[in-house]
Amino acid sequence: MSRKSCFFARLRAAGALTGALLGAHALSACSAGQSYPRPSYAAAQVSGASAAPRAESLREESAAVDSDVAASAGFAPVAESPAATSAAPSPPPLPSAPGGPSRPPAAMPGRGPAGRTTPASSPASNPTAAQPAQAPSPAPAPMLVYTADVRLMVEQPQITEVLDRVTDLAYSLGGYLVRRNNSSVQVRVPSSRFRDGLRQVEGLGEVVQRSINADDVSEEFRDIEVRLQNLRAVRRRLEEFLARAANVTDALAVERELERVAAEIDRIEGRMRFLSARVAFSLVTVNVQPRPRQQPIVPEERPVPPRQLLNLPVPWLDTLGIGRLLNIR
Template sequence: MMAFQSYRRGALAFALAVLTGCGAAPMKDMPMAPQMAEQVDAGMAAPADAPVSAEMDAAPVPMAAGATGPRPAAPSPPGMPAPPPKSGGPAPKSAPATAPRGAKEPASAKNPAAPGVEQMIIFTGGLDLEVDKGEFGEKLHDAIDLAVEHGGYIGGQTDNSVTLRVPSSHFRAVMRKLEKLGDVLHRSVNAQDVSEQYFDLQVRLKSLLATRDRLQKFLDRAKTIDEVLRVEQELTRLNTQIDQLQGRMRFLSAQSAYSTITVALRARPEPPKEIVKREEKKVKPPPPPPPPPPRTISMPIPWLSDVNLDGLLSLGRK
């Protein structure tokens, strides 16, 4: 009997070790596996009709992050937003950067590095425009209207800048139109290809989901509370990792679907005041010299001094 129990424990430990070892990297570091192997009852071992090796063979081959080379297209993970369509329809994961300049951006593009995988590129644009100081409000409204016309929306705004989110397929067209709102002082475009990152996340997610399914089966067969607690603890860890991966994938999907364009306005510089003053001085003639003092006329006419109001009104004078 004791020998049988030892055999069961060994089998369970082997199964857990294989399960946790075949997933993503974090699963390899799972410290619970050896302990569980020692404590789990031999009854938890996989049945003969469901060999672990068979399950492992059926699971997709995981690839380490950063690996290159052809990869199979991963199916849509449950609970996730629809992944980028392979072709047709509104594709957030378009590739305007790879399209010929001047050509209309394709709705989607295949990743040449990973055949069968959509390209996911996050576009970020920046424009510093010089406009008249009094036109800030009007130009910002024009920029927002432009984004809305192309199916975008406003992501943020200050007194002299606005952050726009526009569909990636309209990125270049919107940039070209925004450049006409003023004199371009600085222009920047950044394209970050996250297709590979997204694909790696997909693979890791699929692997974790498969592991979770297998642990779920172990949980159904658990006979002791200790076994249940141990497996549930592992399930909790797996679910946390799955949630993190799904969140990251949602973020990448959203970022690649809409590009970010930041438009910053600068006021046109006014001419230096000193120059203005000098020009004004040139225009204005110098003030005329003060008029000379009135010339004193000394007429040789004595009676002129008698002509005055006082003399006229002095009736007593003879």
């Protein structure tokens, strides 16, 4: 086999591996409610009979670089940074995701609402990051997205004041305002202060209704995390291929594949940032309704029947009146 044909065979095999990996994770992502397009490249390239064994060999090669991939996955190593763990004390009663040792939210507290996660950190800065890939760590803390709905009843003139106080409370806890109207306000507070914030909100009026929901996004996050690792491995391999490309045609083909993989990586990183933000900041919706005025219980208005009259046996009472008086004959 010539050197050129060998190169293309390896490239096709890499494409097949990419497609297989992306396809498998697309299924899990779709089951989690997300739509990830299944790459058409896989379907087009996997049909080659000689591609399968080479894909196997590439998969083995990619496994060999797992440690590098884990280090470059970004989120896990960041979570172990001392600054992150110190900035996010986990509330004891609510095992929220920010307290998890290997989860992105742990790296997020303290950031503003528009804070951005930097998923990729260099392996050099976190030499322990490769450990989870070699020895499975204990079950990570679940990543929970907390949402609370509270309905308060206050006096009519106090509605605006209560809404203001909820907004101020969110800011004081490090959160931010999401939306507000005349009778409700929606804020996000750091998950580590979620319970504290909720308690303070409930002190602003009479709680008519309260509901708290915890949505576990751990599975989705793990799926896309693994998918990201694999895509980065593929990208690394493609970069190696690109460096070894013998001519322009080969280089262009590899570039196209690199571009597609990079776009997919960006999408996954965006999704991870989104989930991390949701986990790090809990949503609290407060609806305020006026207290109904206390009205005395009045029986249903019924027409009072006329008083029953006593018919006195006194005929002259009926002769009283101006008609008879003025009747002069």
